[in-house]
Amino acid sequence: MTASMGDVRRAAAPPATRPRNFRASTVRLVKLLAPQRRTAIAVIALSLLGTVIGVVVPRILGHATDLLFNGVIGRQLPAGITKDQAVAAARARGNNAFADLLSGMHVVPGRGVDFDAVARTLALGLIMYLVAALMIWVQARLLNVTVRRTLQGLRSQVEDKMHRLPLAYFDNRQRGEVLSRVTNDIDNLQTSLSMTIAQLFSAVLTVVTVLVMMVTISPVLTGITLVTVPVSVLATRAIARRSQRMFFAQWRNTGRLNAHIEESYSGFTLVRTFGQRDRIEDEFRRLNDEVYHASFGAQLLSGLVSPATTFISNLSYVGVAVVGGVQVATGQITVGSIQAFIQYVRQFNGPVNQVASMYNTLQSGVASAERVFDLLDETEEAPDRELSLPSLNGEGPTGRVEFDQVSFGYHPGHPVLEDLSFTAQPGSTVAIVGPTGVGKTTLVNLLMRFYDVDSGRILVDGVDITTVNRHSLRSRIGMVLQDTWLFSGTIAQNIAYGRPDAGDDDIIDAAKAAYVDRFVHTLPNGYETRVADGGGNISAGERQLITIARAFLARPQLLILDEATSSVDTRTELLIAKATHELRRDRTSFIIAHRLSTIRDADVILVMEAGKIVEQGNHGELLARRGAYYRMTQA
Known part of the structure; x- marks a missing residue:
C-alpha cells in the first residue's frame, strides 16, 4: 500500500467521548423488536394476565387472614348476640379501642374459625399463583425467542452494512475496533436485553396493577407510599447521568484494547523479531487500565442506585406501618387488608428497586447499541447502478482502459493524483513505477x-x-497484491476462491501454471492441507504463489499485479514471469513493481512522480531519454 494510504490510516483518530442520547437510542432499540410484533403481543398478553393474577392473590390471602382473625375474636364473644351489641358492651366497659377494632371486623359472636373457608381461600390463592407462574414462564420463553430473533436480524443488518461501506471506512479504523462493534457490542446488547427487557416490562405492569389495588384498599396509605417515588427517581437520574458516560467509555476502550490485541497477535513474529515485547505489554497494560477504570467507575456509580432506592423505599414501610396500625386500631381497615397492603407495598417497591439494580446492565446495553447504531448510520458507498458492462462476445481483444484527466485525494485539499491521463490498449501490459507514495x-x-x-x-x-x-x-x-491473504480452508479452496465452480482439474492446472503444484506435493495432505492463521503455516513466497494461482483460475479480462513477486526468490520470479506472460496474453494488465526486471517487457511504462505521469514509453525508449526512468535504473 502506498504512503498515501498509510497516511489515511495514521490520520484515523479514536472516537471522541461525547454525551450520548440515551432516550433516542432506547427508542430505536425498541423499534428493532417491531418485526416480532406477533410474538411481542403474545408476550404482552401473558405478562398482563400473569401480573394481574399475581397481584390479586395478596387480597385473597388477606381475606384468609381476616377469616382466621375474625374466628379467633368471634370465639371470645358471647354467642347469641350481634356484633353491634358486642361493640356497645365493649364501650360500656370503657374498652373503646377494642370496640373500634371490633366495629371494622366482619365477626359473628360465638363462632370460631371456619377452617373450610380458610382452606378454600388458600387453595384458590395457590392455584392462582401456579397459573401466574406458568404464564410468566411461557412469557419469558417467548421473550427470549423474540430477543434472539431480533439480534439475529441486527447481525444480518450489520453484515449487510459492512459490505456496503466504502473502503475508506476500514482504512480509517483499526480492524479490532470494527470487530469489537460487530462481536462484543452485539453480544453485550443481547445479554442486556435478555436480562432487562422482561424485567422492565413486568415491572411496569406490576407497578400499575399494584397501584390500582392499593388505592382500593386505602388511598391514604397509597399516598404515603407514592411520596417516596419522586425521591427515588431523582436519585436514580442523578446517578445515571454520571454513569452513562462511563459505560460508553468502557465499550469504547474495550474496542481499542481489542484492536491492540488483534494487531499484536497478528504481528506476533514481528514483535519478537524486533524485541518489542516490553513495549507491546506496556501498551496493553495502559489500555487494559483504561478499560478497568472506566468499568470500575461505571459499575461503582450505577451500583449506588439500588442501595439509594432501597433506603428511600424503606421509609415508606415505616410510614405505612405507623399509619396502618392506627387505622386498624380505629377500625378503619381490617388486619387482612393491612397485611395485603404491606405485601403490595413490597410488590410496588420491588420493581422500582429491581429496575434500579439492573440499570447498570441497561445502560451498558444501550451504550453498546449506540456503537452498533453508529456503524449502521455510517455513510455508504454511492448506490450501485443497474447497468452492467457489455458482455464479452469473444470477437477480438477487449479491455481498453482510459484515464481521462483524473484527479483524486483521500482528504479534501490533499490531492494524490492530479489531472492524470493515459490509455491502456486492449491486450497490452502497462507497468507503473515511481517512488513510494506517488499514487501507484x-x-x-x-x-x-x-x-x-x-x-x-x-x-x-x-x-x-x-x-x-x-x-x-x-x-x-x-x-x-503484495499483501497476500489466505482464508481458513484448504489450499485447493483458496485457489478456487476466484472461481468457486471450478473443477479439480482446473484448480490443478492453475496451480501448475503458478508453480504451486511443485511445493504442494511436499505437504502431508497435498491440496487438502489446511491453511491456518491467514497462511501462517506456509511461507510468504508460497502464499504469494497461491494468490497468483487464484488469479490464473479466475481468467479475468483485466489483470492487476501489485508487487506480485515481492515475496518470491529470483528463480521463482523468473518462473512466474513466464507464467504471467502467458496469462497476460490478450488481456490488459497493470503491473506495479519496484524490480525493473519485472516490468522490462511491458508494452508501456508509466513513470509517476507526485501524483503525475512524468514519462511514458517502453523500456528502451525511456532509457534512451535519460530522464526519470533512467535515473531509477541507475539508482
Missing part, C-alpha cells in the same frame, strides 16, 4: 472503484465505470 496503488484502487474519482473519468471499453454496477466491473478484474 491509488490508481489501481480507482480502477477497481474502491474509491470514486474527484474529477475526470475512467473508461473500460469506452464505458465510464461510474455508470455501471461495481460487480460487473470487478468480476472482470483479477488482482494479486
Whole structure:
C-alpha cells in the first residue's frame, strides 16, 4: 500500500467521548423488536394476565387472614348476640379501642374459625399463583425467542452494512475496533436485553396493577407510599447521568484494547523479531487500565442506585406501618387488608428497586447499541447502478482502459493524483513505477472503484465505470497484491476462491501454471492441507504463489499485479514471469513493481512522480531519454 494510504490510516483518530442520547437510542432499540410484533403481543398478553393474577392473590390471602382473625375474636364473644351489641358492651366497659377494632371486623359472636373457608381461600390463592407462574414462564420463553430473533436480524443488518461501506471506512479504523462493534457490542446488547427487557416490562405492569389495588384498599396509605417515588427517581437520574458516560467509555476502550490485541497477535513474529515485547505489554497494560477504570467507575456509580432506592423505599414501610396500625386500631381497615397492603407495598417497591439494580446492565446495553447504531448510520458507498458492462462476445481483444484527466485525494485539499491521463490498449501490459507514495496503488484502487474519482473519468471499453454496477466491473478484474491473504480452508479452496465452480482439474492446472503444484506435493495432505492463521503455516513466497494461482483460475479480462513477486526468490520470479506472460496474453494488465526486471517487457511504462505521469514509453525508449526512468535504473 502506498504512503498515501498509510497516511489515511495514521490520520484515523479514536472516537471522541461525547454525551450520548440515551432516550433516542432506547427508542430505536425498541423499534428493532417491531418485526416480532406477533410474538411481542403474545408476550404482552401473558405478562398482563400473569401480573394481574399475581397481584390479586395478596387480597385473597388477606381475606384468609381476616377469616382466621375474625374466628379467633368471634370465639371470645358471647354467642347469641350481634356484633353491634358486642361493640356497645365493649364501650360500656370503657374498652373503646377494642370496640373500634371490633366495629371494622366482619365477626359473628360465638363462632370460631371456619377452617373450610380458610382452606378454600388458600387453595384458590395457590392455584392462582401456579397459573401466574406458568404464564410468566411461557412469557419469558417467548421473550427470549423474540430477543434472539431480533439480534439475529441486527447481525444480518450489520453484515449487510459492512459490505456496503466504502473502503475508506476500514482504512480509517483499526480492524479490532470494527470487530469489537460487530462481536462484543452485539453480544453485550443481547445479554442486556435478555436480562432487562422482561424485567422492565413486568415491572411496569406490576407497578400499575399494584397501584390500582392499593388505592382500593386505602388511598391514604397509597399516598404515603407514592411520596417516596419522586425521591427515588431523582436519585436514580442523578446517578445515571454520571454513569452513562462511563459505560460508553468502557465499550469504547474495550474496542481499542481489542484492536491492540488483534494487531499484536497478528504481528506476533514481528514483535519478537524486533524485541518489542516490553513495549507491546506496556501498551496493553495502559489500555487494559483504561478499560478497568472506566468499568470500575461505571459499575461503582450505577451500583449506588439500588442501595439509594432501597433506603428511600424503606421509609415508606415505616410510614405505612405507623399509619396502618392506627387505622386498624380505629377500625378503619381490617388486619387482612393491612397485611395485603404491606405485601403490595413490597410488590410496588420491588420493581422500582429491581429496575434500579439492573440499570447498570441497561445502560451498558444501550451504550453498546449506540456503537452498533453508529456503524449502521455510517455513510455508504454511492448506490450501485443497474447497468452492467457489455458482455464479452469473444470477437477480438477487449479491455481498453482510459484515464481521462483524473484527479483524486483521500482528504479534501490533499490531492494524490492530479489531472492524470493515459490509455491502456486492449491486450497490452502497462507497468507503473515511481517512488513510494506517488499514487501507484491509488490508481489501481480507482480502477477497481474502491474509491470514486474527484474529477475526470475512467473508461473500460469506452464505458465510464461510474455508470455501471461495481460487480460487473470487478468480476472482470483479477488482482494479486503484495499483501497476500489466505482464508481458513484448504489450499485447493483458496485457489478456487476466484472461481468457486471450478473443477479439480482446473484448480490443478492453475496451480501448475503458478508453480504451486511443485511445493504442494511436499505437504502431508497435498491440496487438502489446511491453511491456518491467514497462511501462517506456509511461507510468504508460497502464499504469494497461491494468490497468483487464484488469479490464473479466475481468467479475468483485466489483470492487476501489485508487487506480485515481492515475496518470491529470483528463480521463482523468473518462473512466474513466464507464467504471467502467458496469462497476460490478450488481456490488459497493470503491473506495479519496484524490480525493473519485472516490468522490462511491458508494452508501456508509466513513470509517476507526485501524483503525475512524468514519462511514458517502453523500456528502451525511456532509457534512451535519460530522464526519470533512467535515473531509477541507475539508482
